[in-house]
Amino acid sequence: MTFTAQIKVxxxxxxxxxxxxxVLGGLQNLGLTGISDVRIGKQIDLKIEASSxxxxxxxxxxxxxxxxxxxxxxMFEITII
Amino acid sequence: MTFTAQIKVxxxxxxxxxxxxxVLGGLQNLGLTGISDVRIGKQIDLKIEASSxxxxxxxxxxxxxxxxxxxxxxMFEITII
Known part of the structure; x- marks a missing residue:
């Protein structure tokens, strides 16, 4: 079976x-002053062939x-679909 | 109220x-041959001050x-928590 793993790093x-x-500085320059904190990570989607x-x-x-x-x-979080 | 927006790009x-x-090549060199497709994007978490x-x-x-x-x-997907 093929599963999709979504990994958030x-x-x-x-x-x-x-x-x-x-990016927070950029957003505030654009006038989006309601945003107070920005953290940027990676999202990695894998297709995995596995039995379970x-x-x-x-x-x-x-x-x-x-x-x-x-x-x-x-840190990373894995979601399997 | 403060909301957290998770944006997946x-x-x-x-x-x-x-x-x-x-990255797929790297994973296969490591012996993880069950993985067939890798897509890499960004995950951006924002703290937003908003009324709703x-x-x-x-x-x-x-x-x-x-x-x-x-x-x-x-493409992007937004989840508000």
């Missing part, structure tokens, strides 16, 4: 996010740990 | 995603159209 909460800060949802989750988790996310600076 | 389906293709969920959605949509997503190459 975000910078850890305690770390500064300079890209987000720059659990196996697909495990493969997505392995891919995240080995390549997609840097655990020192980022 | 992905490359359009019909377009090539060279970053995703490179609808207003927060509208602000997030305006921010996406004006700055966060390039409609020629990307």
């Amino acid at each position: 975000m910078p850890l909460k305690d770390l500064l996010d300079p890209q987000g800060k720059a 949802k659990e196996e697909a989750h495990q493969m997505a988790s392995e891919a995240s740990k080995k390549l997609l996310a840097n655990p020192v600076m980022e | 992905m490359p359009l389906k019909d377009l090539l995603d060279p970053q995703g293709k490179a 969920k609808e207003e927060a959605h509208q602000m997030a949509s305006e921010a996406s159209k004006k700055l966060l997503a390039n409609p020629v190459m990307e």
